[in-house]
Amino acid sequence: MRGFYIGRFQPYHDGHHRMVTEIAEEVDELVVGIGSAGNSHTTRNPFTAGERIMMVTKAVEDVDIPTYVVPIEDLDRNAVWVGHVQSMTPKFDVAYSNNPLVVRLFREAGVDVRQSPMFQRDVLEGTEIRERLVTGGDWESLVPGAVVDTIHEVDGVERIRQISETDASS
Ligand SMILES: Nc1ncnc2c1ncn2[C@@H]1O[C@H](COP(=O)(O)OP(=O)(O)OP(=O)(O)O)[C@@H](O)[C@H]1O
Numbered sequence: 491m492r493g494f495y496i497g498r499f500q501p502y503h504d505g506h507h508r509m510v511t512e513i514a515e516e517v518d519e520l521v522v523g524i525g526s527a528g529n530s531h532t533t534r535n536p537f538t539a540g541e542r543i544m545m546v547t548k549a550v551e552d553v554d555i556p557t558y559v560v561p562i563e564d565l566d567r568n569a570v571w572v573g574h575v576q577s578m579t580p581k582f583d584v585a586y587s588n589n590p591l592v593v594r595l596f597r598e599a600g601v602d603v604r605q606s607p608m609f610q611r612d613v614l615e616g617t618e619i620r621e622r623l624v625t626g627g628d629w630e631s632l633v634p635g636a637v638v639d640t641i642h643e644v645d646g647v648e649r650i651r652q653i654s655e656t657d658a659s660s
């Protein structure tokens with residue numbers, strides 16, 4: 491059986507990784523979809539699809555099942571989004587998400603969906619980690635080591651700080 495797990499992964503964090511580890515107990519292969527693949531260089535979506543592919547590919551090296559990482563661009567039309575996803579990925583039998591819109595769209599399209607508990611959601615949240623990147627807080631302890639390496643390799647801390655500045659006073 492093959493599973494599918496989609497997220498924006500801005501960045502991929504320990505909550506995502508815990509979910510992947512648990513999914514790997516239930517399926518034989520996993521497809522990870524990098525959502526909003528066309529978005530980057532904004533405070534909500536600082537990292538490119540390629541950078542997120544590196545984060546996930548390296549982080550899942552310690553997961554025992556074959557894992558494919560596929561970028562998925564957004565569409566203006568929610569009603570056909572599941573078909574768009576399926577057109578870009580290996581066939582899958584079950585989708586994993588805690589995002590209510592994603593759950594709804596897959597179920598309406600007849601795809602089996604499983605949800606998981608949220609792990610340490612007070613800190614394991616992309617928004618919190620991006621905030622810490624900007625303010626100089628401890629973000630490294632909330633993401634896999636491979637993600638720390640990727641963010642440093644692409645000068646990600648400086649990038650997110652610079653794009654979060656305003657030009658109001660200049
Ligand atoms: N701590 C967590 N535990 C379990 N699942 C999580 C956790 N954080 C996110 N997820 C789930 O992983 C998927 C992808 O999440 P996403 O990339 O939007 O991360 P996020 O932490 O919710 O980020 P953001 O704050 O940027 O929205 C979603 O289904 C989301 O609900």
Ligand SMILES: NC(=O)c1ccc[n+]([C@@H]2O[C@H](COP(=O)(O)O)[C@@H](O)[C@H]2O)c1
Binds near residue numbers: 571
């Ligand atoms: N119409 C669309 O393009 C559409 C619909 C539902 C989800 N998505 C994407 O799926 C991903 C879901 O991931 P999150 O759970 O991280 O929000 C996001 O990238 C979101 O933009 C896109």
